[in-house]
Amino acid sequence: MIYTKIMENDGFIVIEGIHKNPNNINTLDEQTKIIHGPYNKKEAEKVAKGLIQKNIDNFYHRAWVINKDIELNNICEECKKEDESVKQNLIMHSYKICSSCNLAKTIFPI
Ligand SMILES: [Zn+2]
Structure with missing residues (x-):
């Protein structure tokens, strides 16, 4: 990914x-x-x-x-769903990802 x-x-x-x-x-x-x-x-x-x-x-x-580009959409690159948390995560972690995917990634690193 x-x-x-x-x-x-x-x-x-x-x-x-x-x-x-x-x-x-x-x-x-x-x-x-x-x-x-x-x-x-x-x-x-x-x-x-x-x-x-x-x-x-x-x-x-x-x-x-x-x-x-982020202002245009809040689409998570992992699950492709629109989520409010995507923008916040992009600012904080530089990843365009929603909080639930971010959490899954933290718990189960690739
Ligand atoms: Zn997601």
Whole structure:
């Protein structure tokens, strides 16, 4: 099984907004969502850093650098199902995989 690994030269976008839980991109309030980019990875990280610094007093504000393809779908590469956790796992582990597949993989490594 080949997973989508984040590449340096891919198109990256920065998503900023207000979150219920600033550690979870899935809790982003769609009303406050602003998308910047696409950029290359370095530019995207710079933009995200600037946005985070600008909103440093707002605990619920968060900016994320993500591969632009991920914004298009939440499809797990393992089970091909759409799942909210795919985006979160991609950010955290660089794998486009849902939490149940990720768990199965952790328990039964290939
Ligand atoms: Zn899955």
